[in-house]
Every structure is written in C-alpha cells, then in structure tokens.
Amino acid sequence: MTTVVFPGKFDPISMGHLDIIKRANQLFDRVVVAVYETPSRPTLFSTDERKDLISATLTGMSGVEVDSFSGLLVDYVHAKGAQAMLRGLRLGSDFEYEFEMALMNRKLAPGIDVVCLITSIEYQFVRSSLLKEVAELGGDISGLAPSNVITALSRRLSTRA
Ligand code: ADP
Numbered sequence: 001m002t003t004v005v006f007p008g009k010f011d012p013i014s015m016g017h018l019d020i021i022k023r024a025n026q027l028f029d030r031v032v033v034a035v036y037e038t039p040s041r042p043t044l045f046s047t048d049e050r051k052d053l054i055s056a057t058l059t060g061m062s063g064v065e066v067d068s069f070s071g072l073l074v075d076y077v078h079a080k081g082a083q084a085m086l087r088g089l090r091l092g093s094d095f096e097y098e099f100e101m102a103l104m105n106r107k108l109a110p111g112i113d114v115v116c117l118i119t120s121i122e123y124q125f126v127r128s129s130l131l132k133e134v135a136e137l138g139g140d141i142s143g144l145a146p147s148n149v150i151t152a153l154s155r156r157l158s159t160r161a
Contacts, residue, residue: 003030003082004115007073010035011043012149013054014131016123020088023117025063032080033058035068044132044156057146074109084113090124132157 004024010017024031033054037047045053047068054066069076077085087098102114131141135153142150
C-alpha cells in the first residue's frame with residue numbers, strides 16, 4: 001500500500017490544494033493531509049478549524065485522511081508509515097524553497113522521497129494568504145476556494161472587523 005503525506009498550513013484550504021489532493025488520490029492508495037499545527041506566523045483558523053474545513057471539502061472522497069502534526073515532518077511521515085511526502089509547485093519561488101526543503105529532508109530521512117505535482121494552470125496564482133487578503137477587501141474569490149471555506153472566511157473576517 002502506498003501512502004503519501006501532504007503537509008501544509010491550509011489556512012484555509014484552497015482549490016489549488018484540493019486539485020493537488022485529488023490528483024494524488026489517483027496516484028497513491030492513501031493520502032494523509034497533514035495540517036501543520038505550529039507555523040511561525042499566527043493563522044486565521046485554529047488547527048481544528050483548518051482540519052474541519054478540509055474534511056468538509058473532502059466529503060465522500062475515499063483514500064484521503066485529515067490529520068495534524070507538529071515537530072519534524074520526517075518523524076511524522078515515518079510514524080504514518082508513508083513512503084513519500086507531497087508538495088504542490090507553482091511557478092516562481094515555490095521551486096527554490098521546495099528544492100532546499102527536499103534536500104534537507106532527504107538528509108534527515110534518506111528513505112523518504114518528495115513528490116511534487118505541478119499546479120493546474122487555473123490555480124497558478126492561488127495562495128491562501130492572497131485569498132484571505134482579497135476576501136478581507138470584499139473581492140470575489142468564488143471558484144478559488146471551496147464554498148464552505150468562502151462562507152467560513154466571510155464569517156471570520158466579519159467578526160474580526
Ligand atoms: P500556501 O500558504 O502557500 O497556500 P500551504 O503551506 O498551505 O501553502 O501549502 C501546502 C502545499 O500546497 C505546498 O506544497 C504548496 O506549494 C501547495 N500549494 C498551495 N497552493 C497551491 C496551488 N494553488 N497549486 C498547487 N499547490 C499549491
């Protein structure tokens with residue numbers, strides 16, 4: 001059985017993330033979407049909220065699990081019995097960052113590989129931070145985030161205002 005871990009902040013999940021998850025689901029028996037609990041900058045949604053938004057988006061999709069982790073990613077990947085970790089690549093700076101992280105992770109855990117999927121062209125410019133910024137300014141992000149996420153975002157942003 002092949003297992004891949006897809007780690008990230010998912011603050012919140014976007015259509016770009018979802019596209020990568022769906023495509024990985026065709027390639028691996030099991031995809032574990034792993035929400036990073038302690039990123040360096042504060043998140044808009046808590047770990048549980050980020051997990052719940054992902055789970056609601058994935059309803060009915062078999063072979064995909066949602067979990068969270070803290071600490072070293074390679075330790076978590078080992079604990080899950082996964083053979084690889086998954087990343088999505090957009091044009092530009094993603095590559096340099098992922099290249100460096102992949103080499104460091106391979107040094108820490110030589111048996112675990114990194115699989116990168118290239119973004120679909122319609123999601124090339126989609127990143128969660130930009131979606132939050134546009135939503136906060138009242139812009140339309142439909143089609144770029146799942147509808148449950150758009151609702152959660154407008155609720156969170158209106159209570160913050
Ligand atoms: P971000 O804050 O950059 O949206 P995350 O930490 O949540 O990112 O990202 C988790 C993974 O998902 C990373 O590998 C990131 O490159 C990837 N990803 C994020 N947005 C997209 C997208 N629009 N298309 C493809 N991959 C993406």
